[in-house]
Amino acid sequence: MVTAISPLAPQNVPDMPRIAGIRLATAAAGIRYQNRTDVLLALFDKGTSVAGVFTKSKCPSAAVDWCRARLKGGEARALVVNSGNANAFTGKIGRQATALTAAIAAKAIESNPGKIFLASTGVIGEPLDATKFDGVLDELAKNATPDGWHNAARAIMTTDTFAKVATATVKLGKTKVRINGIAKGAGMIAPDMATLLAFVFTDAPISSGVLQTLLKSGVNDTFNAVTIDGDTSTSDTLMAFATGAAAAKGAPVIKRANDPHLKAFAAAFHGILADLAEQVARDGEGARKLVEVVVEGAHSDKSARKVAMSIANSPLVKTAVAGEDANWGRVVMAVGKAGEPANRDKLAISFNGIRVASRGARDPAYNEEQVSATMKQPKIQIKVAMGIGKGRDRVLTCDLTKEYVAINGDYRS
């Protein structure tokens, strides 16, 4: 198991402020890992609204099924996340485990299981012994404090090499509100929903309906635009919780997505999603390079997304980047196999702004030394100008290294 921190980890980790109405606690329940925390309990004051988007997998985890069914209520009192076991493909026992976990949490905080939200991440197919939460959640509920955001992010990690946090302060009306986010996810990351666990918290008074709109519109160019290996987890979960505590300080209550007060908040909220999504790419299993794929001049934005994903998921492109080789031939291959409208003789390809190919052939100004030098950078932008339309898109990925194989060849054993 590779445990060194990704060389692409953010240099500056923000201090995470308190958010009125939220308390946190973590514990080592021994779900799977030794000597580390593996359970997070987040407690919310009454009136906290909730929204979520989940994996598009046809075989979702028991926790995903649980949350989907409880979102209608629109209110959350607690979030329980465990790492080490995904409680996925665990059948009836898995469903029983979610019900038992929610019941234990509800009892601990004297609430209703329908207001308890759950997420599990880790190995698939192993029964999750929810009785391990008995006692643990009681203790956590007693000890929960407004601090400990970094610990919270740490408790939900699996093969992540660093904890992922982001924070923003923005005005809602004339009142400052805060947005904190935490995320985990390093492999089994691909679009078609969130592709990881990510949770966003705010004290802004935002209805669950508006929160849902913000998630749905925000996920497309953030979490859904990140791919590590093209594999989509059964457990992908992105949830948002709004305590509304800032209303007491004068923040307007937002019940409509077109409320003009929402604009700055929505931008900040989107920024948190983008920040966390990039951190996920930066912690791709075995990643040594952050790769940004930009496709422009495509037939449509949707077409640009397909081409960008074809490039970003190509093992041959990703291994070339790992080898610091500006192998534009493989980029052409990936454009070609995407099946989208393309004209070879109009394609132009650049690496970090250096054009290597244009009009269906190697660029006349191609300079091997210059290109080789730029490929040594930790961030590589591959830009493809299709030259046939106005469609544009951008996705993030990472290189494919021997470490990815090592991590995933040994994971379960």
Add this chain to the structure above:
Amino acid sequence: MVTAISPLAPQNVPDMPRIAGIRLATAAAGIRYQNRTDVLLALFDKGTSVAGVFTKSKCPSAAVDWCRARLKGGEARALVVNSGNANAFTGKIGRQATALTAAIAAKAIESNPGKIFLASTGVIGEPLDATKFDGVLDELAKNATPDGWHNAARAIMTTDTFAKVATATVKLGKTKVRINGIAKGAGMIAPDMATLLAFVFTDAPISSGVLQTLLKSGVNDTFNAVTIDGDTSTSDTLMAFATGAAAAKGAPVIKRANDPHLKAFAAAFHGILADLAEQVARDGEGARKLVEVVVEGAHSDKSARKVAMSIANSPLVKTAVAGEDANWGRVVMAVGKAGEPANRDKLAISFNGIRVASRGARDPAYNEEQVSATMKQPKIQIKVAMGIGKGRDRVLTCDLTKEYVAINGDYRS
């Protein structure tokens, strides 16, 4: 560069018989490699019919464009194949190179460039210097002999670790005819056409139209059912050449695909395609395990193909196999992400016939030792019973190892 022969290479390599009407020669033209042959010239007697299927890439190579345009003529006098340079994404220079190569070959054999077929494999984006064929093809035409099939297969290799040949003898009417095949391809292999270079040759008198029908119907469950890395080459080419020489020995001339004489021949022809396709999977870059994915009980055959490909292309499944880990959770993940109709609670999954999961959970009879032992085998069959319909499909792939990354991270440099 890893050069050891794949441990999955066939144990028994057949002797390759002569085929009346065909002569072969190979040379070291120094296209890219040192100290090895890199050009194959196959010469056909007059009246040889030809058919071909090609990559579905939107950015096909110049050689693919050349062949597609010349297939209408229906007749072939020569095939020129070079390895080391794919002549793809080479623009106008690439088109000139194909025209020049065909002109040189046509002059050498006193034929017409429209009857010369070309294939190139190797690096994309580098101009191919076709003047290197000048003199070389003359020499080859002079020295061509009816033998040398193994040398022919060897001359078209790139990262292949063994030459791929197959042969069959079958009766057409009352006359024995022969079918020989050669292929190359170890990476950049995925369906949506042939995904490699493969050439099939026969002395049977088969019209180009019938030959085309045999290729189109034969490719779906052979070459199109093989995936190494989900990447599709710009140069994929599968061509068939029928000299018709067996007509002189009494073989009936076949001009209609429903000719009853064709049945046994069609089966043998299909067998050659299947044999070569499996050899490609066995030589997957870095492969240590041959993986057969069988999906049954799916909504439809088409749906079964999509699910099988989702499993076969999943990096997480492939690394698990490399780690000898029967990680059925990742198989569930890959079923789920395929987007096809699936019911988690009806799924059953087995490895080499040992059922590990059923009805949405771990199989009660699961025996870790037994499963671990079978994962050490060189061939792993992953079978998924979807339990919802009658759709069935089978695809071949291989595991994903550190050697794949090493091979593809260093290839161009």
